[in-house]
Amino acid sequence: MPGDVLLLSNSRPPGGAAPFAHAREILASHLGGRPVWFVPYARADHDDYVAWVSRALGQDIDLRPLHREPDPAATIADARAVFVGGGNTFRLLHDVRRLGILDGLRANPDCRYTGSSAGTNLACPTMRTTNDMPIVDPGGFDALARVPFQVNPHYLDPDPTSTHQGETREERIVEFHEMNPEPVVGLREGAWLHRTDDTLRLGGNTARLFRRDETPVELAVGDDLSWLLTPS
Amino acid sequence: MPGDVLLLSNSRPPGGAAPFAHAREILASHLGGRPVWFVPYARADHDDYVAWVSRALGQDIDLRPLHREPDPAATIADARAVFVGGGNTFRLLHDVRRLGILDGLRANPDCRYTGSSAGTNLACPTMRTTNDMPIVDPGGFDALARVPFQVNPHYLDPDPTSTHQGETREERIVEFHEMNPEPVVGLREGAWLHRTDDTLRLGGNTARLFRRDETPVELAVGDDLSWLLTPS
Numbered sequence: 001m002p003g004d005v006l007l008l009s010n011s012r013p014p015g016g017a018a019p020f021a022h023a024r025e026i027l028a029s030h031l032g033g034r035p036v037w038f039v040p041y042a043r044a045d046h047d048d049y050v051a052w053v054s055r056a057l058g059q060d061i062d063l064r065p066l067h068r069e070p071d072p073a074a075t076i077a078d079a080r081a082v083f084v085g086g087g088n089t090f091r092l093l094h095d096v097r098r099l100g101i102l103d104g105l106r107a108n109p110d111c112r113y114t115g116s117s118a119g120t121n122l123a124c125p126t127m128r129t130t131n132d133m134p135i136v137d138p139g140g141f142d143a144l145a146r147v148p149f150q151v152n153p154h155y156l157d158p159d160p161t162s163t164h165q166g167e168t169r170e171e172r173i174v175e176f177h178e179m180n181p182e183p184v185v186g187l188r189e190g191a192w193l194h195r196t197d198d199t200l201r202l203g204g205n206t207a208r209l210f211r212r213d214e215t216p217v218e219l220a221v222g223d224d225l226s227w228l229l230t231p232s
Numbered sequence: 233m234p235g236d237v238l239l240l241s242n243s244r245p246p247g248g249a250a251p252f253a254h255a256r257e258i259l260a261s262h263l264g265g266r267p268v269w270f271v272p273y274a275r276a277d278h279d280d281y282v283a284w285v286s287r288a289l290g291q292d293i294d295l296r297p298l299h300r301e302p303d304p305a306a307t308i309a310d311a312r313a314v315f316v317g318g319g320n321t322f323r324l325l326h327d328v329r330r331l332g333i334l335d336g337l338r339a340n341p342d343c344r345y346t347g348s349s350a351g352t353n354l355a356c357p358t359m360r361t362t363n364d365m366p367i368v369d370p371g372g373f374d375a376l377a378r379v380p381f382q383v384n385p386h387y388l389d390p391d392p393t394s395t396h397q398g399e400t401r402e403e404r405i406v407e408f409h410e411m412n413p414e415p416v417v418g419l420r421e422g423a424w425l426h427r428t429d430d431t432l433r434l435g436g437n438t439a440r441l442f443r444r445d446e447t448p449v450e451l452a453v454g455d456d457l458s459w460l461l462t463p464s
Contacts, residue, residue, distance in 0.1 A: 010397040010398070011397075012397045013397070014395040014397060015395075044407075044410040087407075088407050090366075091407070091411065117398075127366065128365065128366050128367050128368070129365065130365070130366065131365070131398055131399075132399070132404070132407075133360065133361065133362070133363070133404040133405075133407060133408055134322075134359065134360050134362060134366060134373060135360050135407050135408045135410070135411045135412060136360070136411050136412075137372065137373045140369065141366060141369045153398075154396065154397065154398035156396060156398075163246040163247075163421065164386065164388060164421060165242040165243075165244045165245070165246060165386065165421050166242070166349075166363055166385075166386035166388070167363075167364070172364070172365040173365075175276075175319075175320050175323070175364075175365060175367050176365055176367045178276040178367070179323065179367045179368050180367060180368075189395065189396060189397050
């Protein structure tokens with residue numbers, strides 16, 4: 001069995017609480033005391049990012065800054081657990097590719113994976129369901145495929161009172177399905193997906209599942225979504 | 233002097249009015265009776281898209297569907313005016329590159345350019361300030377550079393009541409400036425930029441100007457922004 005996977009929609013809970021305050025229990029249970037390499041490349045200031053997460057989680061988790069390693073690709077190829085933080089998915093994929101970390105993670109499927117926001121996008125077959133601005137060409141959109149479906153983090157329901165004429169999130173996912181077949185789980189703020197062995201469950205908050213040419217369906221906390229791991 | 237440029241934030245006015253109802257006068261004045269090739273590739277259904285725009289503008293404008301031409305690249309290389317419609321910027325850039333239309337437009341700088349939303353992104357140095365989902369790899373992010381700055385269409389002010397923990401639009405543009413130097417004009421719904429010869433003016437609605445390491449500034453309808461055409 002490949003390593004377990006925990007995919008969070010977001011790092012910051014609403015209301016200004018500390019990062020991951022909403023997910024401490026699931027993080028501790030998922031990581032189980034393993035040393036965890038934190039991947040900060042989705043943000044510009046890596047030291048600042050690691051300090052912010054360490055202040056929040058350092059007492060629970062043995063968090064280690066990957067960007068401080070002399071050879072991050074070699075470190076990650078031997079890692080038992082990794083935590084890829086959020087920020088800009090284009091910058092993240094660009095940097096982990098350039099530094100050899102993407103290949104290192106692909107060569108180490110047993111490594112327990114944790115992602116938040118952009119880190120969740122990186123675990124999907126491609127980064128094609130990110131919400132981020134394309135501030136840099138990542139050199140290809142393929143990602144890690146640690147799960148066989150796509151996630152849209154920070155999923156937002158349409159606001160019926162809005163006068164904004166840009167696409168709603170649902171319209172953007174319909175556009176995705178005009179060109180791609182993979183199911184998309186829209187994870188609302190506070191939600192996560194947890195894969196252990198061949199079981200997949202939704203936690204933290206509800207989500208919305210989009211499949212090509214089908215009506216979207218609502219998913220509830222605790223739902224068993226294991227069938228998404230073996231796409232037809 | 234290269235051909236004049238009109239860049240609209242959006243095609244749909246709020247409230248369900250016909251497309252471009254807010255911009256009929258500026259469109260007629262900008263196009264001045266020229267035959268206009270409409271570029272529908274940002275959306276999946278090209279015939280449907282052209283029919284929707286023709287119903288709204290067909291009496292004012294001599295609108296011609298580029299996708300119906302036997303050799304769209306050759307047609308565009310001789311065109312006197314082009315109108316690139318909105319939709320998904322990644323799909324648009326992917327398709328105009330694949331069909332040779334991107335090179336045709338680059339070889340025809342005198343062609344009068346009109347863009348809306350994704351079509352506005354295509355006129356910028358790169359497509360790196362689009363809001364769209366990256367549903368397909370466009371094969372490079374460089375665009376037409378018909379203006380030397382970036383535009384963010386459908387610019388949205390932060391909502392102080394929101395509990396959403398994704399990045400605000402302003403935070404996304406700050407991320408853009410962490411990796412790119414070009415100024416970004418955030419065009420609110422209903423706004424447009426109009427370049428005639430060496431003059432640039434804002435119309436339709438207000439906008440917000442973002443420059444690297446500077447405090448953003450508000451722009452008013454009628455403001456002369458010609459200085460943005462000769463970046464220091």
